[in-house]
Amino acid sequence: MTGWRFSPGGRAAGTDRRFTIVPGCANLKSPPRLLPVSAMSDTESLPDPLPDRSCGECSVCCVALTIDDPALRKAQGYRCQHLAREGGCGIYETRPHTCRTFYCGWRRLKWVRAPLRPDLSDVLIQLHWEASHQDGPKRLGVAVTLLHRRALKAEGLAETLAAAVAAGAPVFLNIPGPPGFTMAQAKINAALEAAVAARDKAGVLRILTDLYVRGRGGPRKRVVLGPAPAG
């Protein structure tokens, strides 16, 4: 059975925190050590943004994610104060470092299906690193947030998750709580493996639906941020 735990949304002292850090899974016998992308150098092994994908009208990451940057702090689920009413960043030229360097999985990963642009699909994919306990090899994984129940109907969702599971990438499912609270989170590779191996798309979606329903009732904590930016 897939176990749920909350994802931390709070401050990590001494690190250049970016968007939400992805934690380990409580039900694993040997939980992986997970690193935020910000714990690595900016360029280390991260795929470049894809030239044929642009954010367009999307501004999901400016609302859905926790940003804990010295220049801007906000908890997930709240709209950034700089997000213009008609969309777009109101301080684009001077936006914080976090915002300058963040690209979601849809922007960076070719195997994330094209219809999954976050604002059109309600699916937000983030990259993170999973490391073995004692400085073992680091593996690039994804955290997939289903922002709304209708995300389960998004074209390409099952295929994208199947591709990640089949490739052995760590896949975590995030189900948001109320604004200001952490997401419930579980590693879902084991839950999906049999359906993926059988190429059973309906089975993958059934399992995801069940995980979504259980994740809605999963554990959460209030997000704790660093001190508010000066001025």
Ligand code: SF4
């Ligand atoms: S969620 Fe992705 S596509 Fe949407 S604005 Fe952020 S980086 Fe761009």
Ligand code: SF4
């Ligand atoms: S500062 Fe701009 S880019 Fe950064 S979260 Fe706010 S609106 Fe988005």
